[in-house]
Amino acid sequence: xxxxxxxxxxxxGQTDWNAQGLIQGHADIPLNATGASQASHLGELxxxxxxxxxxxxxxxxxxxxxxxxxxxxxxxxVASSALRERSAGKMEGESTDKFDQxxxxxxxxxxxxxxxxxxxxxxxxxxxxxxxxxxRVMDFLLPQVNHHQEQxxxxxxxxxxxRSILDFLSFMPRQRWTVANCGFIKIKMGQDILHLLDCYxxxxxxxx
Numbered sequence: 001x002x003x004x005x006x007x008x009x010x011x012x013g014q015t016d017w018n019a020q021g022l023i024q025g026h027a028d029i030p031l032n033a034t035g036a037s038q039a040s041h042l043g044e045l046x047x048x049x050x051x052x053x054x055x056x057x058x059x060x061x062x063x064x065x066x067x068x069x070x071x072x073x074x075x076x077x078v079a080s081s082a083l084r085e086r087s088a089g090k091m092e093g094e095s096t097d098k099f100d101q102x103x104x105x106x107x108x109x110x111x112x113x114x115x116x117x118x119x120x121x122x123x124x125x126x127x128x129x130x131x132x133x134x135x136r137v138m139d140f141l142l143p144q145v146n147h148h149q150e151q152x153x154x155x156x157x158x159x160x161x162x163r164s165i166l167d168f169l170s171f172m173p174r175q176r177w178t179v180a181n182c183g184f185i186k187i188k189m190g191q192d193i194l195h196l197l198d199c200y201x202x203x204x205x206x207x208x
Contacts, residue, residue, distance in 0.1 A: 003149035003150055003190055004145070004149065004150075004188050004189055004190030004193045005145050005148045005149055005150060005151050005152065005153060005188075005189060005190070006151075006152045006153075006186060006187070006188060006189075006197065007141070007145070007152075007153055007155055007186070007187045007188075007189045008046065008049065008051075008152065008153070008154050008155065008184050008185075008186050008187075009155045009157055009161065009162055009165065009184060009185050009186075009187060010042065010065065010066075010069065010154065010155070010156050010157070010182065010183070010184040011157065011158060011159050011162055011179045011180070011181060011182060011183050011184065011201075012031065012035065012039075012057075012059075012061040012062045012064070012065040012156060012157070012158060012181065012182070013031045013034070013035025013036060013037075013038040013039040013042075013061070013064070013065050013068075013181050013182050014031065014032055014034045014035035014038060014181040015029040015030065015031055015032055015035055015061050016029065016032050017029045017093075018035070018181060019032065019034070021095050021096045021097065022093055022094065022095060022096065023088050023091050023092050023093065023094050023095075023096060023099050024061075024085060024088075024092060024158075025085055025086060025087055025088030025089070025091070025092040026059070026084060026085060026087055026088075026092065027092045027093065028059050028060050028061075029059075029060070029061055030060045030061055030064060031060075031061050031064045031065065035061070035064075035065070035181060035182075036064070036068060038181050038182040039064070039065040039068035039069055039182055040068050040069075040071075041182065042065075042068075042069050042182040042184070043068055043069040043070065043071060045200070046069060046154075046184075049152050049154075050151075050152060051070070051073070051075055051152050051153060051154045052148050052151040052152060052153060053075070053076075053078070053144065053147075053148055053151075053153045053154070054066055054070055054075045054076070054077045054078070054153065054154040054155075054156070055077070055078045055079075055080065055083060055140075055141070055144065055153065055154070055155045055156070056077050056078070056079045056080075056083060056155070056156040056157070057079065057080070057081075057083040057084045057085065057156065057157050057158060057161075058079040058080060058081050058083070058084065059084055059085065059158075062083070062156045062157055062158065063077065063079055063156070065156050065182065066154065066156035069154065069156070070154065075154075077156075080140055082136045082137060082139065082140035083137060083140065083155065083156075083157045083158075083161065084157075084158065085157075085158035085159070085160050085161065086127065086128045086133055086158070086160030086161070086164070087127070087128040088126055088127055088128075089125075089126035089127070090126055091124070091126045091127070102124055103123045103124055103127075104207065106121065106123040106124070107123075107174060107176070107207040108174070108207065112173060112174065113173045113174070114173075115167075115171040118130070118167065118171065118173075119131045119134075119164075119167060119168065119171075130163075130164040130167055130168070133160060133161055133164040134164050134165065134168055137157075137161055137164075137165075141155065141189070142189075142191065145189050145190060145191075146191070149190070159178075159179045162177070162179045162183070162184075162185055162202075163176075163177045163178075163179060165185065165187065166179075166185065166196070166202070168194075169187075169194065169195070169196045170196065172204065174206060174207045174208075175204050175205065175206055175207070176204065176205055176206075176207055177202065177203075177204050178202070178203045178204065178205060179201060179202050180201035180202075180203075181201075182201065183199070183200055183201025183202055184199065184200050184201065185198070185199045185200075185202060186198040186199065
């Protein structure tokens with residue numbers, strides 16, 4: 001029987017760009033005061049989880065969130081670019097309203113109705129595909145999971161990463177997952193196992 005561990009994928013706290021409705025991608029924007037407060041609150045919610053390891057995107061907003069969530073626990077945080085937000089190229093810094101209008105045509109296309117084509121499409125030439133995000137995240141985490149079987153680990157990352165995992169596990173045509181700052185999804189993860197166990201701060205909206 002394949003053994004697995006429980007992985008808590010958390011989204012970072014709010015940044016000024018989040019508050020202004022701007023696309024961040026790989027832009028390295030720190031938490032603002034609200035984001036720090038959100039991360040501290042999430043730390044209180046997860047205080048009873050006996051994390052055996054912690055990993056983070058190397059972007060500062062994710063690292064800061066991990067530090068605040070784990071405080072005062074002395075768990076080393078391993079940062080990796082494999083856990084970064086979806087690359088958005090030249091669209092980084094654009095408004096989320098403009099972004100939604102740009103990708104709307106894809107969401108209403110025939111490609112978006114089928115899970116395989118949805119996940120393998122970039123939606124727009126500037127964007128990384130959901131499959132690309134999943135591959136780099138899972139390639140990094142699976143060896144870590146093998147070292148923490150039947151334990152819990154924390155992964156501090158980004159909304160685009162969590163949405164890609166949700167789309168892979170619970171695909172719904174013309175629906176878009178939304179993960180609040182410091183929301184999380186709890187996944188049972190192993191070599192041949194990937195199941196959604198729980199979520200917090202996650203909603204879904206229809207594209208019309």
